[in-house]
Amino acid sequence: xxxxxxxxxxxxxxxxxxxxxxxxxxxxxxxxxxxxxxxxxxxxxxxxxxxxxxxxxxxxxxxxxxxxxxxxxxxxxxxxxxxxxxxxxxxxxxxxxxxxxxxxxxxxxxxxxxxxxxxxxxxxxxxxxxxxxxxxxxxxxxxxxxxxx
Numbered sequence: 001x002x003x004x005x006x007x008x009x010x011x012x013x014x015x016x017x018x019x020x021x022x023x024x025x026x027x028x029x030x031x032x033x034x035x036x037x038x039x040x041x042x043x044x045x046x047x048x049x050x051x052x053x054x055x056x057x058x059x060x061x062x063x064x065x066x067x068x069x070x071x072x073x074x075x076x077x078x079x080x081x082x083x084x085x086x087x088x089x090x091x092x093x094x095x096x097x098x099x100x101x102x103x104x105x106x107x108x109x110x111x112x113x114x115x116x117x118x119x120x121x122x123x124x125x126x127x128x129x130x131x132x133x134x135x136x137x138x139x140x141x142x143x144x145x146x147x148x149x
Contacts, residue, residue: 050093051116051129058101059133062112066138068105075101096120097128110137 061078065071072082080088080101088101102113111134115127 047093047097047116047118047128050097051099054090054092054097054099055114055116055129055131058099058112058114059131062110062133062135065135068110068137071103071110071137091119105137108136108138110135 058075058078058080061074062071065074075088076082078090080090080099082088086103086105088099088103090099090101091097092099096119098117098119100115100117102115104111111132114131114133116129117125117127
């Protein structure tokens with residue numbers, strides 16, 4: 001017959017400690033992944049909140065102006081820097097996020113496409129928030145003609 005070996009009480013204690021260690025290691029990894037995902041979701045929500053606020057600020061500036069030059073002066077006073085081609089750029093949220101405002105003028109209709117991006121996430125260039133604003137402006141040439149009379 002085969003001889004059966006029994007685990008001594010010392011070996012049983014070590015085996016029980018090993019199972020407890022494995023259990024707590026798995027619990028720790030699950031807990032850390034939950035907190036990590038919560039941090040990512042919190043950062044995304046912060047980005048969306050800031051993007052909505054900043055975009056609405058710029059949209060209200062555009063809607064409140066009467067002429068293209070007034071829009072330009074208000075946007076630069078707000079901190080947006082203009083480049084060639086009717087684009088304005090702004091870094092906000094401690095430089096975590098970027099806003100690009102692309103403008104165009106068709107007759108008296110001033111159009112601005114406002115898009116906010118996460119500057120730290122170059123792998124995903126999708127906008128956090130986008131908004132299109134259309135606003136009728138007064139013709140500046142006609143305004144100058146009225147002032148000249």
